Amino acid sequence: MHPFVELDRVRLAYGGGTLAVDGLSLSVAAGEFAAVVGPSGCGKSTLMKLVTGLMPPTSGGVIVDGHEVAGPLKIAGMAFQNPTLLPWRTTLGNLMLPLEIVQPHRARLRRERAAYDAQARALLASVGLAGFEGRFPWQLSGGMQQRASLCRALIHEPKLLMLDEPFGALDAFTREELWAVLQTVWMERRFTTILVTHDLREAVYLADTVFVMSSRPGRVVSRYEIDLPRPRTLETTFTPEFGRLVHALRDEISRVRQTAAEGTA
């Protein structure tokens, strides 16, 4: 399949000369759900910035949708561990923010307000936030804020969704609930997704492909195809197959961390 995101031997050195990533290559097909896992400090967040064009690589190539990335992407949706909703806007108002920036919505928004409103309400309903449109972020629970943040990342129908530990700050039950929510939305729309996470169960539950990164300087050391049938449910997480995959990833990460420890010793 044609790759939608492709990183080719990317190297990124920060100002002081520290290498964040080196020799980082990966490729994600259009409509694929990819997860990136690795020990902390392996440059996962750097990967986010590289793909979205917020940071240019020191060397190597970043190609998204057939174009070399040079500058911020404009077609990506992003969500982080911190929901970063604007406290002075209602949930609906927060969803409108990307539409006020991205063309062609920006030009149309005033004339077609009602249509956009309906679209935003439908999206909120699809993540279980119907009836909360008029609430302010501080009136929502952490899980609800994260749902709203996810909606904000999707409202302009981006071709690429970048998630940086979006559920990291939530309790286990809410987190598992949101896996299902995200999976449903993704199965409906099939946007290309790159999810950066520490949670191996999350990666296996959600992704088609899991990339394991090495310690700093980060690069991809292995790639796992997850061919568990969809939609995956909480039941799936208790199957031996699921357990085997999580276990394999865990071993891989341990190995990576050990190599790093030996490297520095």
Add this chain to the structure above:
Amino acid sequence: MMTRRRLETVMPWAVVVGLFVLWELVCVALAVPDFVLPRPSVVFVAVVDYAGPLWQHASHTLFTTLVGFALAVAAGVLLGLAVGSSTLVYHGLYPVLIGFNAIPKVAIVPVLVVWFGIGTVPAILTAFLISFFPIAVNVATGLATLEPELEDVLRSLGASKRDILIKVGLPRSLPYFFASLKVAVTLAFVGSVIAETVASNEGIGYLMLQASSRFQIPLVFAGLLVIAAMGVVLYFAFAAVERRTTGWATRRTEFAGGG
């Protein structure tokens, strides 16, 4: 719960009245002469006796304060925007601003008199000079503390610097701005009264200086009382504006019971 809330509204008045009573009692008990520390009852009599001149001078002071304050708001916001949205401007201007703020403004008044003569202009400028700094710093802080993740979200949507400033930076710095207004307006008062005391022929500061040179100490205290009252009124006026416009920034603490 209800009685506690009522207590909270009554408390400030009770404390003020209590202070006056204490002041009165101490003066009577220690037989302090009125030309050293006049009793509050004497001060109130002075307020009534000199209501006309007090009103006239106080309204002049109010005028200079508000004009200087308005200039400070304009300059402070512009400066805050520049400092807060550009790290280059920030690094260039910040030390200068800090240094300038450290200068006692009373030392500048004689210079202003040389430039503009005795009168209203030095008072306005002193009020301006003393009060623009907190406004600039607060606006800049509001802009500079934008969450990096949020900036990433916006930039990955293709937002320009101007978009980010208008959609997020400005609304975000509003609570800081309004918080600074309450502080700045009382500072502006200090500025204009200082200038009036040093070099003016009008205003409450001038009135007090005249009164003290004629040993009318109760009138001096009457002037102080009027200044304090005006300061309180202006402070709460801007606090009310703040609550109305940026309630979203303080609601959280209200819900938590003020903690």
